[in-house]
Amino acid sequence: MSSILSQAARSIDLDPVRKFKEKGGTVIGYTCSFVPVEIFHAAGMLPIRLRGINTESLNIGDAYYGPFVCTFPKALLQQAGQGSFKFLDGAVISAGCDAMRRLDECWRKMSEDVPGALPPSWFYYLDVPHKPQGVALEWYQSRIRKLIQALEEKFGVHITDESLHLAISKQNKVRTALGELAELRCLEPAVVSGTEAFEALIARNVLPTDIYLEELDRLIEEVKSRAEPVSGYRKRLFITGSICDDLELVEQIEAAGAVVVGETVCYGLRNTSPLVSDTGDPVAALSAFYLSGSVCPRMFGYYPTRLVAISGRIKRTQAQGVIMQNIRFCDLHGSENGLLERDLEKLDVPTLRIEKEYGALTEKGRLRMRIDAFLEQLEKSRPPVQEAEG
Amino acid sequence: MRMVAGCDVGSLATKAVIMERRRVVAAAIVRSGPKPAASAQAAMDQALAQAGCGLSDIAYCVGTGYGREKISFMNESLSEISCHGKGAQFLVPSARSVIDIGGQDCKVIRLDAKGSLVKFVTNDKCASGTGRFLEVMAKVLNIAVAELGELALKSRDPVTLASMCTVWAQADVIKHINARRPAEDICAGVNAAMANRVAMMANALQLENDICMTGGVAKNKGVVQALGRIMGKRIKEIRQIDPQLVGALGAALFASEKATKN
Amino acid sequence: MRPALKEYPLDLLFARTFQVAQKLGRSTEKERAILLQSVPYVSGLLGPILSIGQPAITFLELMADYYGNLINAKKEGKKVVMTTFCFDPTIFYAFGNLVPVTLEVGTVITSILWKRGSFDFMDFCTEVGFSETGCSSQRGTMGAYLSGAGVEIDLVAVNMGGVCDTNSNAYSFAAQYLNKPFYGLDYPSELTPDEVTDYHHKDYRALIRFLEEHGQCRFDIDRLRELLEEKKIQDELTNELEEMQRLVPNPLPGIFHLLIYAARYTNSGSKKFTRMLREMVEVVRDNATNGRSGMGQTEKCRALLFYIDNFSFNVGMFDWLARHQVSHMGSMLSRFFPDNAPYRRDVSGTCFSIDTRSLDTMIDTLADINARMPMTRTIRGPYDAPNMWLEDSLSLAKIYKADCCVYNGTPGCRNTWSNVKLIARDLEKHGYPTHLVYADAFDGRVESWEATAMRMEEFFKIRGLL
Missing domain, CATH: 3.30.420.40 (ATPase, nucleotide binding domain)
Known part of the structure; x- marks a missing residue:
């Protein structure tokens, strides 16, 4: 297990990020998987996907958001208000879902009351269409070009096709390595725990690429050389649904006696295609990858494509059950989970739907009971009731 | 065959059932206090007294319910979902x-x-x-x-x-x-x-x-x-017993299976 | 959902109800009084509506036509398109063989008409896997179409991508559940730049290709022109009503808003809708000439509902406002932004114009209309961006001399609940006392109408508005 990956996955305030800043680096926060990180890498900046972990109170989040809203953007707003994102030079809020896109206004308005809560140099709103093809893809591409232009103007940098190609090929290396890790998770008996793998997946969103790639390669080599499989698990489970960077959830599932072998949640693997094309127009390649390859239910009318992708991954991981979670008020995943439940069960894949709050705000006891019950359900083959001896 | 028990620590009430040869010999319901361990003990003590035996006579005990992990005297815990299913089907096959x-x-x-x-x-x-x-x-x-x-x-x-x-x-x-x-x-x-x-x-x-x-x-x-x-x-x-006891009954039935197997 | 409900075809039920109700136009006062006694369940609604006079009867005729078309669609070889209120239906009528069914209109009718409202249909959606926290405005009748209690749907075409997730998500779920083709128009977060207009136009053309392919039809250009020319007249009449609303007291009865937008969502471009508007203009003009308020009593205060109305049993909110002598200055649902509307003054350059010169200009017109439908226009971008929620609300409040603003919506509205506290704060800063209603416009189980009314009372009294 890599302690660097583990630490990166469990804290917002990170040593490597601090060092990057000390050397004069620019750090940009972003909020959704529709933001191509290659653009920032190409400009020599460090993109960090913002997280709301370890949020204990939502007094700031609730002051600006209404009551019927998902706790994830509220947790981000809370952290921003508490000063946890002071390391940011800029931030991009993208139109992921309605609650997330309104983080733009909530954050700006909150910073009128909490001076200094807004990143000092740059605060940008990125429009992302809700269709993966045709005129929507053209639009997204034009938005990405606008984003690049804005970044160049604001920070006086020059983002060339060449630098984008370099960034793409480096991120593709990360994708290849993560693909390898995903393949290792498909092995039975399991050789890597879901917790370890999820740590690695989360850390990707917050660490400088060179450090991350080195740690990831080391982890993969170490896993490959393991003599013993993961001990004592009863079932292999897969996680789908709302945004999740909640290691506690994975730990809880594994503590109940399962091994988590894959997930399609944000912060995990969220894309159907393995790599970004590294030839031709880099912006076109990035647009196609980020917009057309996502499995996010915000792309309305494309459930059939997602079902094929998700059920394919479930099959490949040899999962015996699927935990479909959604954060309360996340209608997109809430109802997609309803469709997935119907369709996966047709394929004989048992599912458990759970609605919860974001991360640490979830009530753990009841969640554990349901996970236990689900595992008991999967172990149907309990010995039949026998008459006690007379 | 010695006796088996099921203990269900719920959010409002804690229940205990003692069975012998798959027959209920004692049952108790107490209001859950702030400490699940103490509530479990209280319910179990009541049931044991009713059955006229001690904890050492219980061959196997399965715990269930919200506070199940805190039960000191159980051998194993199971979710109340399994236990309610088990108990209900025992009563209504x-x-x-x-x-x-x-x-x-x-x-x-x-x-x-x-x-x-x-x-x-x-x-x-x-x-x-x-x-x-x-x-x-x-x-x-x-x-x-x-x-x-x-x-x-x-x-x-x-x-x-x-x-x-x-x-x-x-x-x-x-x-x-x-x-x-x-x-x-x-x-x-x-x-x-x-x-x-x-x-x-x-x-x-x-x-x-x-x-x-x-x-x-x-x-x-x-x-x-x-x-x-x-x-x-x-x-x-369900007429045979208080429906509130079904979870504990299911737990006791699982305990009985385990005891038989051991 | 109670199993028994599946035995009552919903559209047939509506069609028959409106077909019978429209005949009330030929009844005497005495006959009506007897009727109201024998239908205690709907008399609370029918009474106030009939008191409006002729426009109400025409409205009942319009709804009878709409549901009549729907139940006869299959017999006549037509296809039923499931769509949303903010989708201008003209395009469907321009195709000879498409009949729209607008979920939100059905939800409003069930919520207003039935004491148990549309709860059963809402719950059915949850039972088949749809998120319980999704907007109730679709769920209220979506359940009927998913369960088979409504007519069979052939395709789904909507326009809320980029505007409202929960709306788009509901229709996308329905299409998937019923295994029907789906097309969703999508909107950028801005309204006026040329590149945005271009996006609107291109996306709309792709929609037409979808309708042609899956509806197996081609639309009739002459018919489209005729419909658009009729819409011009309708907009002019609506503008006249809007202009008269600027008078103090406001001569327009609050309930007219509901009738106008419901008719527009379902019957845009129809001659009968024009007739209803003409009849309304007459009523309102008469009130205006005589200095009467539309409520029939003195106007104490004017309230802009800067989101939507409330459709609890027996139109409680409309009634409450009138009883408390508060003029209903319209809601987001009331305004469509043609470029000759009286409220265009502060928002010029953001409206649509109807251009029937060629096929291309007509298609562009339809795209432009759709891009400015309620919500589609106003809540697509940051609320404080140009031409968005705050600017529109402030300009409407100013033009209509509102004394206060009221937000009423549904807890399912992730979009507005994510910034309504911010806009409320801004409206207050601009001098408008602003009240947020936490109820569900369509689902009385969230907060009972009595509780909502109590809080409204509190707000209007404490803020010195009454």
């Missing part, structure tokens, strides 16, 4: 579906012919559709929860509660009290609101016959009747 409404949550369970879990859903989003909802409404009506069901059966013109939210439903109940609607009509309205909520969950699971109800709320005939009517299905009553 034809049962394929179980609706368990406890103090703070509601579970709907589907079983196969062997009593194994096929699928389940739970509601623990809020108090509506749980025993807590009834408790709050009974308090507003100034009657005991136990009376809600009996009173409701006398109603000829149930009120409609606009709200399902526990907070707003209280305001609704007060409105009806002020309008001098008879208590039985309000009780029937409360039960129907509760049943509507549970029926939605039950329908989501496409319940098969036979259906039985467990948990404290199963004692409320008004809710049981309303639920059956809304779902268009008959609900089989």
Whole structure:
């Protein structure tokens, strides 16, 4: 297990990020998987996907958001208000879902009351269409070009096709390595725990690429050389649904006696295609990858494509059950989970739907009971009731 | 064959059942205190006293319920979903579906012919559709929860509660009290609101016959009747024991299997 | 959902109800009084609506036509398109063989008409896997179409991508559940730049290709021109009503808003809708000439509902406002932004114009209309961006001399609940006392109408508005 990956996955305030800043680096926060990180890498900046972990109170989040809203953007707003994102030079809020896109206004308005809560140099709103093809893809591409232009103007940098190609090929290396890790998770008996793998997946969103790639390669080599499989698990489970960077959830599932072998949640693997094309127009390649390859239910009318992708991954991981979670008020995943439940069960894949709050705000006891019950359900083959001896 | 036990530490009540040769020999229900370990001990002590034996006579004990991990004397713990399914099918062998409404949550369970879990859903989003909802409404009506069901059966013109939210439903109940609607009509309205909520969950699971109800709320005939009517299905009553004990009974049955195997 | 409900075809029920109700136009006062006694369940609604006079009867005729078309669609070889209120239906009528069914209109009718409202249909959606926290405005009748209690749907075409997730998500779920073709128009977060207009136009053309392919039809250009020319007249009449609303007291009865937008969502471009508007203009003009308020009593205060109305049983909110002598200055649902509307003054350059010169200009017109439909226009971008929620609300409040603003919506509205506290704060800063209603416009189970009314009372009294 890599302690660097583990630490990166469990804290917002990170040593490597601090060092990057000390050397004069620019750090940009972003909020959704529709933001191509290659653009920032190409400009020599460090993109960090913002997280709301370890949020204990939502007094700031609730002051600006209404009551019927998902706790994830509220947790981000809370952290921003508490000063946890002071390391940011800029931030991009993208139109992921309605609650997330309104983080733009909530954050700006909150910073009128909490001076200094807004990143000092740059605060940008990125429009992302809700269709993966045709005129929507053209639009997204034009938005990405606008984003690049804005970044160049604001920070006086020059983002060339060449630098984008370099960034793409480096991120593709990360994708290849993560693909390898995903393949290792498909092995039975399991050789890597879901917790370890999820740590690695989360850390990707917050660490400088060179450090991350080195740690990831080391982890993969170490896993490959393991003599013993993961001990004592009863079932292999897969996680789908709302945004999740909640290691506690994975730990809880594994503590109940399962091994988590894959997930399609944000912060995990969220894309159907393995790599970004590294030839031709880099912006076109990035647009196609980020917009057309996502499995996010915000792309309305494309459930059939997602079902094929998700059920394919479930099959490949040899999962015996699927935990479909959604954060309360996340209608997109809430109802997609309803469709997935119907369709996966047709394929004989048992599912458990759970609605919860974001991360640490979830009530753990009841969640554990349901996970236990689900595992008991999967172990149907309990010995039949026998008459006690007379 | 020595005796086995099941202990169910719920949010509002803690239950213990002692069985010998798959027959219930003792059972106890105590109100859950702040410490699950102490509640479990109290319920078990009561049951042991009833059975006239000590903890050392218990060959195997399965714990269940919200506070199950804290039970000091158990050999193993299982979820209350499995235990309610197990217990219900023991009492009603034809049962394929179980609706368990406890103090703070509601579970709907589907079983196969062997009593194994096929699928389940739970509601623990809020108090509506749980025993807590009834408790709050009974308090507003100034009657005991136990009376809600009996009173409701006398109603000829149930009120409609606009709200399902526990907070707003209280305001609704007060409105009806002020309008001098008879208590039985309000009780029937409360039960129907509760049943509507549970029926939605039950329908989501496409319940098969036979259906039985467990948990404290199963004692409320008004809710049981309303639920059956809304779902268009008959609900089989559990008569042999207090329906609140079914989880503990299921745990004891699992304990009995383990004891036999060991 | 109670199993028995599946035995009552919903559209047939509506069609028959409106077909019978429209005949009330030929009844005498005495006959009506007897009727109201024998239908205690709907008399609370029918009474106030009939008191409006002729426009109400025409409205009932319009709804009878709409549901009549729907139940006869299959017999006549037509296809049924499931769509949303903010989708201008003209395009469907321009195709000879498409009949729209607008979920939100059905939800409003069930919520207003039935004491148990549309709860059963809402719950059915949850039972089949749709998120319980999704907007109730679709769920209220979506359940009927998913369960088979409504007519069979052939395709789904909507326009809320980029505007409202929960709306788009509901239709996308329905299409998937019923296994029907789906097309969703999508909107950028801005309204006026040329590149945005270009996006609107291109996306709309792709929609037409979808309708042609899956509806197996081609639309009739002459018919489209005729419909658009009729819409011009309708907009002019609506503008006249809007202009008269600027008078103090406001001569327009609050309930007219509901009738106008419901008719527009379902019957845009129809001659009968024009007739209803003409009849309304007459009523309102008469009130205006005589200095009467539309409420029939003195106007104490003017309230802009800067989101939507409330459709609880018996149109409680409309009634409450009138009883408290508060003029209903319209909601977001009331305004469509043609470029000759009186409220265009502060928002010029953001409206649509109807251009029937060629096929291309007509298609562009339809795209422009759709891009400015309620919500589609106003809540697509940051609320404080140009031409968005704050600017529109402030300009409407100013033009209509509102004394206060009221937000009423549904808890399912992730979009507005994510910034309504911010806009409320801004409206207050601009001098408008602002009240947020936490109820569900379509689902009385969230907060009973009595509780909502109590809080409204509190707000209007404490803020010195009454």
